[in-house]
Amino acid sequence: MKASRSGILDPLLGLITLLLFWQLAALAMGKPILPGPATVLPLFFQNLFGDLGLHFLASAARVILAIVMAVCTAAPLGLILGQAPRINALFSPVITILYPVPKIVFLPVIYVLMGISDISKIFLISLILFFQILVVVRDEAASLTPELIASVRSLGAGRRALFRFVYLPATLPAILTALRVSVGTAVAVLFIAEQALTQWGLGYYIVVETYQILLYPEMYTGILAMGLMGSLLYGLIRIIERKLAPHLFIKDME
Known part of the structure; x- marks a missing residue:
């Protein structure tokens, strides 16, 4: 209590x-x-049900789609690399080189190859999350001992059973932790990607619709909305962690 x-x-x-x-x-x-919070907060709650709310929804949709894309691609690949040493040896040097590189530097390349659209912005964010998830899932999958897998197979478990009772429980906490750690970076990159060549999004609202025309109170409402979005995403991941991996939640509380 x-x-x-x-x-x-x-x-x-x-x-x-x-x-x-x-x-x-x-x-x-x-x-x-x-301006102080006494000025900004009333304006924030007022605008949240207007244009600011629409910008908020546009940004949130991009981040959520990027999270789904990253999990659906990085988690299976991480499982494969973790349980296939030969394949991992082939791709590991490439991952080692690309993993520490700030993915925002690829923004011009992505724009050239994919065009300046929502798809390119979502792809950039998913690229950041992809490597975070890939590395932790690969390492978790590699830590599973062959004896454990063999013992489960000896009980008649097929691929589905292995995935449900071995791989998923072992890697799900790593996926959620990676998402929780990298969600702040994803929101920061979204802010940069939305600053130009778009009409909706908190990055556009903060830089183009408020800062450039000196609407400082409105600019801070956009900053608050960006912070709120990051906090809500973080909290949502924590709730999922509490439901699906309660031992991690209890450990953090301690």
Whole structure:
């Protein structure tokens, strides 16, 4: 019960502290470039049911589609590489080279090859998540001992049973952890990708519709919406973790 109350109170206290420092900084600066939360928050809730909400939905749709695309491609490939040492030896040097490279540098190449569209933006975000998921799933799958798999096979388990009772339970926590860790990076890349050559999205709203025409209070509502989207995605992944991998949730709480 204490842990539950702490889990609720800690974010609330953190939010109150952040708003307090924000208001004090706004009063100390005394310039339009930094309006306080007393100005921004009412405008945020008002605009969230207008154009800001539509920009929010456009950005959220891109991120969610990118997550689905990355999981559906990286997880099966990671399982294959983890359980097939010869194939892993072939692809491992390429993964080692590409994994640490900031994927945002591929944005011009993706635009040239795929055109400037929602598909190219979604692909860029999924590319970031892809390598995060691929590496952790591969490592988790490789850690499964042949004896464990052989023992399950000896009980008459086929490929479906192996996937359901061995591979999926072993790799699902790794997938969720990778998503939770990389969701912030994905949102940051989305912000960069949406700054130009589009009409909908929080990146476009923050840079083009507000910052460039000096609408500073509205600009901060967009920043709040971007933060809200990242927090909601993070929270959603945590909820899924709690349902499907409760031991990870309990470990983090401890």
